[in-house]
Amino acid sequence: MSGTNRTDADVVIVGGGFMGIASAFFLRQRGRSVVVLERGLIGQQASGVNFGNVRRQGRYLPQLPLANRSREIWGKLPELIGHDAEFLMSGHIRVCYRQEQDDALEVYAREAAHYGLKLALYRGAELHAKFPFLGREVLSGSHSIMDGHANPRLAAPAFGRAAARAGARLEENTEIATVEKDGDLFRATSTDGRVFCAPNMLITAGAWGNQLSTQFGEAVPIMVNGPQMAVTEPVPYSIQPVVGVTSPMLEEIIYFRQVARGNIVIGGCARAPAFLDQRRAKVLPESTLLQFKQLARVAPAVTRLNIIRVWSGVEGYMPDDHPIMGPSGKVDGLYYAFGFCGHGFQLGPGVGDVMAELIDTGATSTPIEPFAIQRFATTANATPIAA
The missing domain is CATH 3.30.9.10 (D-Amino Acid Oxidase, subunit A, domain 2)
Structure with missing residues (x-):
């Protein structure tokens, strides 16, 4: 497929919250071309309306290496992205x-x-x-x-501006109707007919993540x-x-x-x-x-x-209070980072850094195995539930 309505990149990221936009920033640091697709505005949903806690204590212990990696980045925000996001x-x-x-x-x-x-x-x-x-x-x-703590209304947009300056393409107000893999390429099609293609796809759609993972046969009980x-x-x-x-x-x-x-x-x-x-x-x-x-x-x-x-x-x-983060269990080149259970804000920069490393190199120096989507592979009912 070709034409003016198609955009190609190394990585298509669906979801422009903190996890997605931080991943885009760090992928650009690694020289990967990136397009971020966001239905509204960058950081508009949970990433922008949470409490703003930048805490490590109280977390699931195996999550601390990720939280530690993220905390190091929080301390470097001004020189890294040109904004401190009011981190204190x-x-x-x-x-x-x-x-x-x-x-x-x-x-x-x-x-x-x-x-x-x-x-x-x-x-x-x-x-x-x-x-x-x-x-x-x-x-x-x-x-x-x-x-x-930091200001959640500022953090994701600041990463977004930095990612854009670094060459990431940000497509706001872009609602995605379908995601699929066709041969070696992933294809995300918007409701207005635009098509975004890449050999790698990262789904960072927060509470809507299951709506996309289900299209690849990986429904989760979010x-x-x-x-x-x-x-x-x-x-x-x-x-x-x-x-x-x-x-x-x-x-x-x-x-x-x-x-x-x-x-x-x-x-x-x-x-x-x-x-x-x-x-x-x-x-x-x-x-x-x-x-x-x-x-x-x-x-x-x-x-x-x-x-x-x-x-x-x-x-x-998620039922176990842990996020979904890492590669797909079924589709090569597909990655997830969503379902952070109300405590993802502190992790945002670290998640972006880890996912960029994983997509770029095929591995990560920070352990994320406990968050694999495969732990829900046998779940019978994966319909999103309001509680």
Whole structure:
């Protein structure tokens, strides 16, 4: 097939969120020609509306090598892409209310040290002296001084601009109707008839990833829902670390961070319905009320502030809470990076670097085997579910 409606490249990336656009940037660093296809705008979906946590602690331990690789890149953003995305190495403290969670924090700190993540544990009076804004019910905390936060509204677009400057072709407002492999080439056809061809395809379509992987016979049981987010009025900057509560109960898992201009960003406690066809998710009023109830436990002073905005986004969650990342189990030249279960923001630069290395060389120095799509090969029902 030839003509003005066809575009060829070394790699076609379907999905212009953080994972896709970072992959495009790093592929260009390796000299690969890239076209990125995005239905809306770069970073418009989950990549741009998440909490903005740049944390490593609390992750699945085998994911720490990827998180460590990503953290190194976060520290180099200004020289790498010409923008810092408001990344601030503020530290991150993970707190709990019960002895069993305290015990788990201690075990995690010991095991994380083998992956190069150093954590300091604080309890009782020492904890409250170091973090005086914490409520008296907080029993202990695990502090990671190298973690922090960034602005999700800036990060993916900044990578997009850098990728474009490096020669990547970005096709925004381009909805893809079909993806297929014809001989040695992959073909992505847009709803307006344009065709994009390449010997390699990377699917980074977030919660919509299953709609594309299914066309290659690799359906996955992804669940879609909307995290609940809020932000307060600005007040003088006084809370440096990102704070997150660890608990076996979702309603207790709240997290918050204060940005330099004074607003406090809040997330957690609940999830709400999300709709793939509408590209929308809702914030439920009861979620915001629950967040305030939980804030009163972890940081009572924050509840004196006014909420000025709430929002959500469409996130994709896997049953085992791990993403799909790596090569296809069925089709040569096909790769995936989606379904990051609400904790992909910190990983974005690392995922891009790893996927570029994998596509360019056929291997990666960072282990990603636990995230292979083949683990869902026998799943009977892979229809996306709203929860």
